[in-house]
Amino acid sequence: MRKKTIIGVVGASNASPRGLEYAYRVGRLITENGAVLACGGLGGVMESASRGCAEAGGDVLGILPGDSAASANPYVSLPIVTDMGHARNVIIAQTSNAIIAVEGEYGTLSEIAIGLKLGKVVVQLNSFPQISTAHQAQTPEQAVEIVFAALQKGKLANG
Amino acid sequence: MRKKTIIGVVGASNASPRGLEYAYRVGRLITENGAVLACGGLGGVMESASRGCAEAGGDVLGILPGDSAASANPYVSLPIVTDMGHARNVIIAQTSNAIIAVEGEYGTLSEIAIGLKLGKVVVQLNSFPQISTAHQAQTPEQAVEIVFAALQKGKLANG
Amino acid sequence: MRKKTIIGVVGASNASPRGLEYAYRVGRLITENGAVLACGGLGGVMESASRGCAEAGGDVLGILPGDSAASANPYVSLPIVTDMGHARNVIIAQTSNAIIAVEGEYGTLSEIAIGLKLGKVVVQLNSFPQISTAHQAQTPEQAVEIVFAALQKGKLANG
Amino acid sequence: MRKKTIIGVVGASNASPRGLEYAYRVGRLITENGAVLACGGLGGVMESASRGCAEAGGDVLGILPGDSAASANPYVSLPIVTDMGHARNVIIAQTSNAIIAVEGEYGTLSEIAIGLKLGKVVVQLNSFPQISTAHQAQTPEQAVEIVFAALQKGKLANG
Numbered sequence: 001m002r003k004k005t006i007i008g009v010v011g012a013s014n015a016s017p018r019g020l021e022y023a024y025r026v027g028r029l030i031t032e033n034g035a036v037l038a039c040g041g042l043g044g045v046m047e048s049a050s051r052g053c054a055e056a057g058g059d060v061l062g063i064l065p066g067d068s069a070a071s072a073n074p075y076v077s078l079p080i081v082t083d084m085g086h087a088r089n090v091i092i093a094q095t096s097n098a099i100i101a102v103e104g105e106y107g108t109l110s111e112i113a114i115g116l117k118l119g120k121v122v123v124q125l126n127s128f129p130q131i132s133t134a135h136q137a138q139t140p141e142q143a144v145e146i147v148f149a150a151l152q153k154g155k156l157a158n159g
Numbered sequence: 160m161r162k163k164t165i166i167g168v169v170g171a172s173n174a175s176p177r178g179l180e181y182a183y184r185v186g187r188l189i190t191e192n193g194a195v196l197a198c199g200g201l202g203g204v205m206e207s208a209s210r211g212c213a214e215a216g217g218d219v220l221g222i223l224p225g226d227s228a229a230s231a232n233p234y235v236s237l238p239i240v241t242d243m244g245h246a247r248n249v250i251i252a253q254t255s256n257a258i259i260a261v262e263g264e265y266g267t268l269s270e271i272a273i274g275l276k277l278g279k280v281v282v283q284l285n286s287f288p289q290i291s292t293a294h295q296a297q298t299p300e301q302a303v304e305i306v307f308a309a310l311q312k313g314k315l316a317n318g
Numbered sequence: 319m320r321k322k323t324i325i326g327v328v329g330a331s332n333a334s335p336r337g338l339e340y341a342y343r344v345g346r347l348i349t350e351n352g353a354v355l356a357c358g359g360l361g362g363v364m365e366s367a368s369r370g371c372a373e374a375g376g377d378v379l380g381i382l383p384g385d386s387a388a389s390a391n392p393y394v395s396l397p398i399v400t401d402m403g404h405a406r407n408v409i410i411a412q413t414s415n416a417i418i419a420v421e422g423e424y425g426t427l428s429e430i431a432i433g434l435k436l437g438k439v440v441v442q443l444n445s446f447p448q449i450s451t452a453h454q455a456q457t458p459e460q461a462v463e464i465v466f467a468a469l470q471k472g473k474l475a476n477g
Numbered sequence: 478m479r480k481k482t483i484i485g486v487v488g489a490s491n492a493s494p495r496g497l498e499y500a501y502r503v504g505r506l507i508t509e510n511g512a513v514l515a516c517g518g519l520g521g522v523m524e525s526a527s528r529g530c531a532e533a534g535g536d537v538l539g540i541l542p543g544d545s546a547a548s549a550n551p552y553v554s555l556p557i558v559t560d561m562g563h564a565r566n567v568i569i570a571q572t573s574n575a576i577i578a579v580e581g582e583y584g585t586l587s588e589i590a591i592g593l594k595l596g597k598v599v600v601q602l603n604s605f606p607q608i609s610t611a612h613q614a615q616t617p618e619q620a621v622e623i624v625f626a627a628l629q630k631g632k633l634a635n636g
Contacts, residue, residue: 002554077479081571085401087246094558106276110269114245117265130289161395236320240412244560253399405564424594428587435583448607
């Protein structure tokens with residue numbers, strides 16, 4: 001099997017400076033752990049995470065809400081043109097082996113909700129702490145560690 | 160313009176006896192207020208709300224996740240066959256002029272999130288109180304009153 | 319079971335005067351036969367068929383590609399807001415018990431193709447005659463007759 | 478900009494031996510020309526094209542209709558889990574810079590139709606010759622040559 005591990009990073013176009021920095025570090029670490037990033041392909045958290053992946057030499061799936069690849073941020077290498085608006089959030093959650101949410105607004109909350117519905121590992125960084133069934137991480141490093149530890153455990157359990 | 164007012168009722172297939180009773184009463188009141196119900200078309204809260212509408216003589220849009228109208232509960236008059244799984248939640252939120260959530264699980268949370276993202280009036284009945292930007296109602300009657308008061312105000316504001 | 323029969327009418331925003339007239343008559347006949355119209359909710363063939371239904375007192379499902387009910391033609395009574403662009407064509411084909419295509423462009427061809435893929439009765443009026451597995455009708459009356467005869471036969475076969 | 482060129486190969490799970498051979502050669506050539514393959518991710522033409530890409534060392538986007546990456550053929554490296562059935566055909570057409578159809582059934586026809594609707598270069602290999610606005614190729618080599626010549630011309634025109 002050639003399937004690559006895909007980690008979703010979800011968050012909004014508007015983010016704090018710390019959120020952007022966290023997203024960048026998450027993106028770098030995803031690539032350094034050998035996985036591909038999936039995100040919404042636009043700005044803010046999505047762009048920072050994409051840049052982190054890109055600078056580490058990794059591929060970025062930008063699952064876009066609009067009807068043109070031209071809307072992707074410059075770090076997306078593989079734009080998926082859904083033209084489905086908010087419904088593309090569901091595709092991101094389904095496509096990702098695990099999800100890391102960085103801050104975020106209601107669109108992000110919908111992705112967290114679908115991720116949890118699907119039984120995926122969902123880790124939050126200053127996102128929606130009131131959704132307590134998701135993991136809460138304090139740093140990008142911790143978020144990525146939780147994700148890959150869980151995936152590793154899942155593989156062992158299946159194997 | 161012939162557009163009918165469409166009120167979305169969202170909730171899970173699993174619900175408490177009180178949740179089912181509340182959904183039924185919400186459904187009846189939607190019809191009695193001259194609106195059409197939109198829901199996910201399956202069981203539990205969706206079916207109880209549909210039954211309430213049906214018994215009051217109203218139309219029920221069942222926006223179904225699967226590939227066949229046969230999956231609709233028996234009170235759906237207009238099955239919309241999306242075959243889009245959880246992405247149909249987004250269509251429900253977009254199609255509804257306002258949304259009432261009755262209890263619910265993560266799928267419901269995704270609908271509340273998209274509803275709020277779209278700036279819709281979202282009223283909760285024992286749903287996700289930690290999402291405090293949605294209205295909290297104590298009874299079906301209050302939930303429906305909040306919805307129609309807000310829609311009436313919106314119409315006056317637009318007119 | 320309260321499910322209403324839903325007939326899809328597919329065609330483009332651009333149509334000949336005869337196409338518009340045919341769509342109008344198809345719309346009227348759908349209502350007079352007790353069914354509900356599903357269409358893409360926009361102009362041209364969609365609007366003429368909607369007007370035919372509306373003037374006969376019937377309901378019109380407008381399964382819209384955009385993100386707002388405001389884009390529906392004035393004869394739509396039940397706007398379904400998919401925000402899914404061309405993917406809403408698939409929802410129209412799946413939701414319709416049978417499909418009548420009036421003229422049309424490539425979007426219409428995609429709906430004919432999905433309808434045939436799903437094993438639906440598809441009737442064409444000056445549409446894509448090179449797709450010969452669809453029924454070819456010469457008049458709106460004949461198109462509607464083929465549809466309801468097939469549905470009646472299906473019901474008898476199932477009963 | 479890091480965007481990779483994505484070529485869609487569309488066709489059915491059922492194909493002739495020649496169709497499978499053609500799909501394989503198309504897949505190889507897509508990779509050898511530096512592009513990524515997008516396909517429906519299942520068997521038949523989709524799997525043969527995926528195998529061609531994989532054996533040449535390229536990435537394969539499998540835009541899946543179902544709700545699990547496990548349904549992807551073994552040559553898919555990047556499964557996109559849409560859970561949207563036939564609507565995923567639209568995402569394939571939108572995501573691809575150009576489309577090559579190998580034989581195919583009605584699902585393939587819907588992808589050709591959407592591709593043409595979007596103004597994409599669509600090349601057919603023994604597919605639906607009655608849709609004469611698509612290019613007709615006699616061999617995989619010719620199909621791929623038409624695609625990359627058109628993309629090159631498009632780039633020059635834009636530059």
